[in-house]
Amino acid sequence: MTGLATHTKTAAEATRGTGVKVFRADIEGLRAVAIGLVLLYHADVPFLPGGYIGVDVFFVVSGYLITGLLVREVERTGRVSLARFYARRAKRLLPAAALVLVTSALLMWATASVVQWRAFAHDIVAAALYVVNWRMADRSVNYLAEGTGASPVQHFWSLAVEEQFYIVWPLVLVIVALIARRSGRPIRPLMGIGLALIVVPSFLWATMTSGSPAGFFVTTTRLWELGVGALVAVAGAGFLSRPAARASGIVGLTLVVGSAVLLDHTTPWPGVWTLLPVLGTAAVILAGAADERDAPRVLQLRPVVWLGGLSYSLYLWHWPLLIAAENVAGELSVVERLAVVAVSLVPAWLSLKFVENPVRFSGRLARSNALTLGTGAGLTAVGVVAGLLLASAVPSAPASSVGPGAASLVSKTGDVTPPDVVAGGAFAPSATLATEDVPAPYGDGCDVKIEEVELELCAYGDPEGTKTVVLAGDSKALQWFTPLESIARENGWRLVLATKSVCGFAGAIRPGADGAPYTDCGSYNEALLDELLKIRPVAVITNQVHETAYDDAGELTEEAMVDGLASYWSQLEEAGIDVITLLDNPPPHDVPVGDSEVYMCVAEFPTQLDRCAFERPGSAATSWASAQVGAAERVQDVDVIDMNDLLCNKDVCPAVIGGVLVYRQGSHITDTYARSMTPVLASRLVPLVGES
Structure with missing residues (x-):
């Protein structure tokens, strides 16, 4: 997801007036906390029953970083280039996603029951098109889907939510920028109003549907989390004193980690309780918005920052490997699941170094939005084809008349x-x-x-x-x-x-x-x-x-x-x-x-x-x-x-x-x-x- 992924390797300096840094080590560290919570939760460690809140942390970070990019562009040019925005997303997200989808199809062909191939193939197609969250929502309330088993691309649901947000939010900003230019009003208050029109209804809907199986996956109950991160970016930096910023970081990190420890699968989600990790993440981001030195130091340790930089790849790779391991060995112990998660570091690092970064920092793609978008469409097609090939591998039923x-x-x-x-x-x-x-x-x-x-x-x-x-x-x-x-x-x-x-x-x-x-x-x-x-x-x-x-x-x-x-x-x-x-x-x-x-x-x-x-x-x-x-x-x-x-x-x-x-x-x-x-x-x- 972009919350796991969006950063560049330029100097860690704040852009004047935006309150959003091009690169912040503390946010990389926050990503590391989030991915760590998700991985440990998926490993079934007993002391983090609420580790699923790591996804909510990613949502807030995504909303903050992407809105920061858009704020800078609007304030600099008075407009939003949708082509450039979507080209950046395609370069960052699609290479690794396509590789993981192809690998997932191969893993399921090799390890899953043939009766599951067709369902998993459709999941892979939906994941490639970033609509798998709606498929998961339907499956969660569809009694006929019982027994299908955990999908190898189930974790793509959160990526789908983010990408659907990125379709809507830039379009809203185009309208906001037009209103600001014609009225002569400052852009940030108008952006705040636009965000409020997304955040408030989404949060109310999340509380109304809290605890329902489908409500966990659908975009409408999650938009407010990305919107909270976007509001932090719009608010800018500098309104907190240094002591207040430092306190904000400590309190925020405590809320995030405490939520993972104290909440569990019985907590209605998303809903009112989701405010804890969401506001906690916002508080941590605010802590370092004006001066990175005010952010919690633990988030800026080199190993933590390194893990945060790997978080997107690690998020993609760990889940299909866990599903494949269970297909082969049956139910895994906590130690075995932790071992699989540790092994997933290897393909995650390899794909980052040899697939993601070469595409992401390609000079040729940087010079042409059209070429980048075309490449993105091709990578999406690769994921779709991988799913279709898995579906086509299902053996045809032998010709047989129905018996008595x-x-x-x-x-x-x-x-x-x-x-x-x-x-x-x-x-x-x-x-x-x-x-x-x-x-x-x-x-x-x-x-x-x-x-x-x-x-x-x-x-x-x-x-x-x-x-x-x-x-x-x-x-x-x-x-x-x-x-x-x-x-x-x-x-x-x-x-x-x-x-x-x-x-x-x-x-x-x-x-x-x-x-x-x-x-x-x-x-x-x-x-x-x-x-x-x-x-x-x-x-x-x-x-x-x-x-x-x-x-x-x-x-x-x-x-x-x-x-x-x-x-x-x-x-x-x-x-x-x-x-x-x-x-x-x-x-x-x-x-x-x-x-x-x-x-x-x-x-x-x-x-x-x-x-x-x-x-x-x-x-x-x-x-x-x-x-x-x-x-x-x-x-x-x-x-x-x-x-x-x-x-x-x-x-x-x-x-x-x-x-x-x-x-x-x-x-x-x-x-x-x-x-x-x-x-x-x-x-x-x-x-x-x-x-x-």
Whole structure:
């Protein structure tokens, strides 16, 4: 990022009236503190649980340095040369970024599961185009992206935020410079107003969305941090006395380091707490703005300054090396992660010396903005091509017709034979496409996302149907959509979908995807219950994955979930609405690769499918569904349907049944296999709805 990168090797002298030095050793030292915090945090050292604040330090430094360059240009010439500005950015950022993106593609091709190549390839393309932060934001709230694994270019999200800021801020300055020239007003107050129009709304938005997964990555919640650094540059130097400047440096550095020690992953971020490292960084910058001798001396030590000069390269290189090491060796210890971080110093230094600096200080590029921008476009294309090549390396699925799936287990008389484990054979969908084998409502936008709270009901089946049946619950309910939709059309039912990711239909609060109480789910379910009591369907079909909820003491217990299910189910039954619960299917576990992701195991061992089968946990009758069974026993007339005999025998759950891959993500069933279960589900469901 530019906060890691922007400096020149000219004399360390202040430019008159700007308060921004061309080179300041203390800011290089501040970069070293920031990169040190990030590296130690990524190494999982226990004493810096808030080391992620190093990125926030970089944001402030970036805003300060870039605005300083722009201030000097406007005050010197009365205008901003956008071509020169973007050419400087291209020379500094793109050579190393392109090299790291190409290397990341090669590392993932060599070490990652083939089923991850396509997702990582798209990440690399997004990183090359500096929009990966929005991709990460979508992934953080997209339940279908669960299990993808940490991206080798996930850290590019912060670079993307900065580059998007650099698109907007110079354009604002062009307008400000024009206003200043025409009105005869001083430029700095007008720049301050322009910054306030960015900083204030961004900070308010950050506090409103604080703690949301997507809010961490999006540009709108981060602009204010760069804006604070820009305000420091606009304010200039000299308004602090030397004692005040020295105190500012000490207090600021204490806030930065203290934040890394005292904050942790449970702190809502970004938000009010982000003021600590942001204002701390601003205070350190102010300390040395007029006289570098007033800045903390520790930041000006030669080894610290050297590390700060290497910070951009080190930031780029350390993360893909960590991901590749984990792909090869599995979960790493703190010592092993520290070793990988230390090793990343080598490519970081080599790329700085032999790639970044030769381009950055090229006399030929310095004489031509057009040539520099063209070179930058070429380097961007290199990153894009690296991602596309990784995507193209995904092997094509072998030509194979879809097998019978669950139908292979059913005799002509309707009896079900328990599935056997198979060692090999053709199957569909391909393991590389398993995560895309999902029900249609995901594409229709009819599954309410994690971060959304508004009730969304979608109608399927027979639109003229005389009976309305509702499918309610989380993604484990939605996995049954395709067979249910087919059954609804066949029987003249109007099927209403009411599902929300990670939100089972129950009057209880369960943990969300981030581990915190999922209160939005509770609000959503209350609204859904009210709506169901109004529309009065003949039946509500439900399923969910979680079997525990928070009790009155704040503990997660199965009893609390049973109470929550029974509460809602009894209200529906009393209103004459039949409740039918589809028992949840057993979760994969102890699968040899992919963190118990069956499709990853199948991709690794396509001719040894027996290695990807897993023992059926718990009771053969209930598995994960014990809370559903417990609630059904409490509420009279609730109907229970168990489809697990089509997924497991009494001991084992196979990965492939009847030539169909069973699992696509965690314990979710592929849509292809769910479709193959339609006749059996119809035979068990239709008589129950017919009685309603």
